[in-house]
Amino acid sequence: MTYYCERCRQDLYGYPKININGQIYCYRCSEAVVKEISKQEVDDFKKSLPYKEFIDSKNNYLRELQIWEEKSKQLKSKNWSLAIYFGIPLMIFLRNWDKGKITLTGDTTVDIILCILYFIIAGIINIKIENKREIKFNLSNPKPIFSLIEPRSDFKVNSFLLPNDGSQTNPDEYPLNIYNRDDYTCQKCGIKKELKDLRLLTLRRYSKSQTYDPTVKITICAKCLQDNDHKDF
Ligand SMILES: [Zn+2]
Ligand SMILES: [Zn+2]
Numbered sequence: 001m002t003y004y005c006e007r008c009r010q011d012l013y014g015y016p017k018i019n020i021n022g023q024i025y026c027y028r029c030s031e032a033v034v035k036e037i038s039k040q041e042v043d044d045f046k047k048s049l050p051y052k053e054f055i056d057s058k059n060n061y062l063r064e065l066q067i068w069e070e071k072s073k074q075l076k077s078k079n080w081s082l083a084i085y086f087g088i089p090l091m092i093f094l095r096n097w098d099k100g101k102i103t104l105t106g107d108t109t110v111d112i113i114l115c116i117l118y119f120i121i122a123g124i125i126n127i128k129i130e131n132k133r134e135i136k137f138n139l140s141n142p143k144p145i146f147s148l149i150e151p152r153s154d155f156k157v158n159s160f161l162l163p164n165d166g167s168q169t170n171p172d173e174y175p176l177n178i179y180n181r182d183d184y185t186c187q188k189c190g191i192k193k194e195l196k197d198l199r200l201l202t203l204r205r206y207s208k209s210q211t212y213d214p215t216v217k218i219t220i221c222a223k224c225l226q227d228n229d230h231k232d233f
Contacts, residue, residue, distance in 0.1 A: 003162075005029050017162040018176060024162070027174065034157045034176055038195040045153035054151055064144040075137055090119060152192060156184060175200050178217050186221035193221045201225065 003012040005026040018030035025033055045051055159176045178200055185192045187201075201220040 007033060016174065018159055018174070019162055020157060020159040020176075022158075030159065030176060034159060035195060037157050038155060041155040042153050042194055045151075045155070050151045054148055057148060058146065061144055061146040065146075068141060068143055071141055072137070075133065090115065090122070153194070154192070155194075156180075157195075179219050182219035185219065186224055187218045188220050188224040191221065197222050199225045 003017050003024045004010065005012055006023045007025055007029040010026050012024065012026055016027045018025050018027060020030055020033050021037070023033075157176075157180075159180055161174055161177050175198075179195070179198055183192065184195070184198065186198070199220050199222055200217050203216040203218060
């Protein structure tokens with residue numbers, strides 16, 4: 001039986017033939033075709049209702065969080081004004097005491113101790129007031145939380161290598177076969193990813209005779225490939 005590539009019309013006798021969703025392509029074209037199909041599916045998915053709803057609620061959450069953060073910031077600036085409120089009378093008192101105009105007890109040592117006590121007590125009261133205020137704020141304004149998980153397109157391009165009719169080919173050499181076998185799922189983190197985020201990883205697996213077998217390949221995502229030294233495999 002004769003096959004021609006659906007895209008470039010090349011005669012595929014003796015060449016690898018990839019079946020993608022029922023159409024036959026040469027290996028070179030197959031990559032481009034799968035990329036096109038994947039991109040289309042992802043684009044369609046991003047227009048779908050579940051995804052739109054997710055984006056809407058995420059934007060909602062970000063708006064609420066911004067309002068909350070502004071309110072929380074206001075609370076913190078009030079904290080400062082209270083500290084100054086306690087601090088200014090203390091400073092005035094210290095200045096006057098220094099010039100010898102005012103003494104509280106007639107004894108400077110006792111005055112200093114009283115000043116320090118006043119400062120400590122004012123500080124404790126300040127902290128208590130602020131804690132109460134913060135608790136009250138948190139009770140009446142709970143921090144918005146976002147717990148939705150981003151929906152992912154469940155796309156899968158159905159592709160497989162047809163049996164060869166001439167030259168020898170190793171199915172492990174074709175990324176699409178590996179991605180398909182692994183269901184477009186990173187074998188490290190287990191997350192299904194879009195084609196553009198997938199990579200092939202050659203496992204450094206040794207046979208009993210300690211010879212390196214380069215044909216053992218798995219799907220891994222770009223992130224895991226970057227993050228890891230693959231010692232686990
Ligand atoms: Zn082609
Ligand atoms: Zn991963």
